[in-house]
Amino acid sequence: MYLDYFGLTEKPFSIAPNPEYLYLSERHKEALAHLTHGLGESGGFVLLTGEVGTGKTTVTRCMLEQVPDSTQVAFILNPTLSELELLASICDELEIDYDHNNATLKTLTDRIKERLLSNHENGRHTMLIIDEAQHLAPQVLEQLRLLTNLETNHKKLLQIILVGQPELQTLLRRNELRQLAQRITARYHLLPLTIAQVDAYIKHRLKIAGGRQTLFDFAAVKQIHQLTGGIPRLINLLCERALLGAYSAQVNQVSKKLITQAAQEALPETMANASHARTSGKGVGRTLATLCGVVVLFAVGIGLSYFI
Incomplete structure (x- = not known):
């Protein structure tokens, strides 16, 4: 139109x-540098948080563009899953065959670990990215931590990136998740x-x-x-x-x-109303100021009349 x-x-x-419209502000670039540095470390967890709409997906997409072809990536977009469902989703993303009718936590974990070892032996890396990670249940996060137990003398065989809203930071401060929190090698909170x-x-x-x-x-x-x-x-x-x-x-x-x-x-209605209130507030302020001026002048007038 x-x-x-x-x-x-x-x-x-x-x-x-x-x-084509990708715009990286200085804050996005800084977030990208933190995540890239964290992935270059010994592995484990990398954390990216920020309010809704601040560009977490943009940063994640940029990071993926820098990931070499030798890295196999699993991307989970809907983390509202049970432990079994999450492991099954990881298998699907990594194209791991498993028995859908008789899958258990143990069989799926074993299949994933087999893939991690196979990738490592073939000079490949494995990365798991979970978006909206603030929705992960504590027991599911603990299952993820267990997946990172597989490691060599130099690095863990699975790198996990948790992307979510600020509530994710609160979730990771829970006492039962302290072991996972200690495995976070890099974290960045994206500001507006x-x-x-x-x-x-x-x-x-x-x-x-x-x-x-x-x-x-x-x-x-x-x-x-x-x-x-x-x-x-x-x-x-x-x-x-x-x-x-x-x-x-x-x-x-x-x-x-x-x-x-x-x-x-x-x-959103709340923001628009706040804008309207600010604008209205200025008008009310001007009106009150005018009334106050009139009252002062009136009082002064009365005082002068009294002394005259």
């Missing part, structure tokens, strides 16, 4: 994970983008889509940062709606006012 109007070749703020990074993020996506990098004025960028808290997924939602608003208004640049209007339609 608005593509031709703004000279864009495609939507710059789609929430679909398009690798700063104002400068939000500005660079928006310009980067506009450039890839063939548009002008000045489509959003800086006041609009500051408002975007304030309303979204610097979370990329929310930035995309808000910018997409703001472009539609600019097209409807037939203006060539997105202003702060358009961002505020877009927030009421695009952002």
Whole structure:
């Protein structure tokens, strides 16, 4: 709808994970460096946490691009599983044959360990990535720890990357998981983008889509940062709606006012209401200030009349 109007070749703020739009802020690069360093250590667990929409998947995807072909990767996207279901999922991801009708924790564990040893003997590495790991039950995490017991004199044969929301850190502080926590070789908590990074993020996506990098004025960028808290997924939602608003208004640049209007339609209700409350609060503040001024002047007037 608005593509031709703004000279864009495609939507710059789609929430679909398009690798062409990949933007690594300094914080994403730092997270990637921590994870890469952790994988280069003796193995065990690597931890990546962050709020929803901060770019954990982006960092994980970048890391996978750097993984050599000699590494076999198992990627678990739905960790709401029992111990048996998790081991079965790992076998499926690693293309390990097993008897689906008579599978037990022991038989699946044995089959996985056989693959780990076979990969090691053939000069290959094995990596397990679990997304949304905050949903893992403590007993399932303990089962994962047991899988890392297989090791050589120099390294463990299975490297596990746990990716999740901040609740994952709380989960790993539980007393029954202290052995697992001690095996984490690297951890990084991904923070939201700063104002400068939000500005660079928006310009980067506009450039890839063939548009002008000045489509959003800086006041609009500051408002975007304030309303979204610097979370990329929310930035995309808000910018997409703001472009539609600019097209409807037939203006060539997105202003702060358009961002505020877009927030009421695009952002979660709680955030939009907070934005409205802040705006309303300023108006109330100005009204109160005016009333206070009138009262003071009235009081002064009464005082002067008394002395006169």
